[in-house]
Amino acid sequence: MKIIIIVVLAIIVGLVIIGGGLGTFVSYVGEGTEKIKQNEKLQDIKEQISTTINSEIEKSDIVIKSISESKNKCDPSYPDVCISPYPPGLDCGEISYSNFRVIGSDPHEFDKDGNGIGCEK
Numbered sequence: 001m002k003i004i005i006i007v008v009l010a011i012i013v014g015l016v017i018i019g020g021g022l023g024t025f026v027s028y029v030g031e032g033t034e035k036i037k038q039n040e041k042l043q044d045i046k047e048q049i050s051t052t053i054n055s056e057i058e059k060s061d062i063v064i065k066s067i068s069e070s071k072n073k074c075d076p077s078y079p080d081v082c083i084s085p086y087p088p089g090l091d092c093g094e095i096s097y098s099n100f101r102v103i104g105s106d107p108h109e110f111d112k113d114g115n116g117i118g119c120e121k
């Protein structure tokens with residue numbers, strides 16, 4: 001009779017130990033899952049922040065570009081220098097550049113001989 005009680009007690013103690021261990025394990029896994037979820041949330045937040053920052057940088061780039069373009073309107077026929085577009089027509093004496101590349105329509109006629117170089121000296 002005593003042996004049976006001892007065995008039953010041992011089984012109960014064993015179950016309690018296993019149960020406790022399992023509980024710890026389950027809560028450990030649960031914590032891990034929670035941490036993974038938190039990491040995923042952080043990752044999402046990081047991505048949102050970087051996306052927002054990138055789009056703001058793009059916007060400010062566009063603003064800077066449009067400001068500099070409206071400030072320095074340069075004729076595309078003279079890509080290496082910035083000469084304001086025709087009209088009004090300019091002479092070589094009215095600009096501070098010489099021997100610059102001329103492409104396209106050359107509205108100011110800086111390259112009268114047509115060799116691709118403007119205001120040769």
Ligand SMILES: [Ca+2]
Binds near residue numbers: 113114115117118119
């Ligand atoms: Ca020329």
